[in-house]
Ligand SMILES: Nc1ncnc2c1ncn2[C@@H]1O[C@H](COP(=O)(O)OP(=O)(O)O)[C@@H](O)[C@H]1O
């Protein structure tokens with residue numbers, strides 16, 4: 001049952017948590033960065049001024065900026081016949097990314113603040129060594145007093161292995177650097193209980209104590225003309241951040257001095273409280289960064305062992321193996337109805353699990369010729385869903 005809180009209590013949490021936030025990730029969407037004519041320089045100027053204000057309070061700030069594809073479209077006057085295909089988007093991002101960074105460099109420069117460009121692909125975060133390396137680089141940029149500006153490296157990203165949207169990328173970056181606050185700026189005032197563009201009765205939600213299926217259902221499958229993820233991916237992002245122990249905010253990117261207003265405790269937009277128990281960073285990475293390569297179907301006993309007794313997964317409880325994976329890959333576990341109950345790092349390849357499923361741990365070596373681990377998935381590498 002979600003805890004309901006009134007406006008006054010919501011305001012108290014907001015003021016306390018914004019005040020305490022030292023590390024902040026701000027994500028800005030294409031919807032507000034562009035106008036009919038080109039890049040929205042007024043919004044970018046406001047944003048830069050606002051970020052510099054935060055930076056000058058001693059906070060460490062990262063900007064995750066969309067807009068490369070939109071900027072590329074404006075630059076070459078690209079008018080798509082239908083939905084813009086992946087191939088065109090990759091080329092448009094290559095054109096627009098430099099336009100975007102040029103504008104940021106000039107704008108932040110006018111406020112005596114230096115910026116850095118960091119372009120990431122999914123594999124930069126899914127390989128643990130690269131993940132930690134990105135963290136080191138961002139920490140070094142903070143030490144240099146520079147504001148990192150991050151985008152997905154769309155031009156070289158492979159369709160099946162993309163973050164897909166910058167809301168997700170922003171949330172993953174927030175967890176990577178253990179940010180206190182993830183601020184998602186968009187073209188609506190916040191989360192409504194229905195799409196405000198189409199539902200006249202839609203009402204704003206000021207505080208979300210927990211991202212429940214009911215909250216997730218508030219976002220239909222709708223987005224702005226230039227946006228990618230819509231409200232759905234923003235809510236999912238807020239959930240990821242909450243699991244990692246951070247707060248999130250979704251609100252109006254066109255509002256003047258929005259960041260200054262937020263940090264002085266104004267009741268604008270939607271504020272998401274953190275979870276009281278923080279998921280350890282490594283488990284968060286397994287759960288949200290890695291893309292599962294397969295699925296195991298477990299019997300009733302194994303489901304109970306994992307979900308209620310905190311046990312590791314042994315071969316005897318596995319009924320079926322789906323997909324092709326190697327040792328070390330992320331694999332989902334489901335019950336017999338297909339409901340996913342956990343995800344974790346597997347110790348054996350799909351062909352080996354296929355051979356040892358339903359058998360006793362003591363039989364592993366005899367069946368496949370070796371035994372590196374008793375468990376197919378160790379509980380330290382396993383996250384319940
Ligand atoms: N419940 C909701 N509350 C607010 N906005 C919603 C809701 N459901 C869908 N939306 C849509 O989400 C859009 C914002 O997402 P998106 O277009 O991806 O923007 P961005 O480019 O900033 O990421 C809004 O313009 C609105 O049409």
Ligand SMILES: N[C@@H](CCC(=O)OP(=O)(O)O)C(=O)O
Pocket residue numbers: 028029030031065066067068069070093151152154164165166167226227228229230
């Ligand atoms: N990486 C893409 C943006 C992807 C994206 O998530 O867009 P948006 O929904 O506007 O935040 C770009 O720079 O155009």
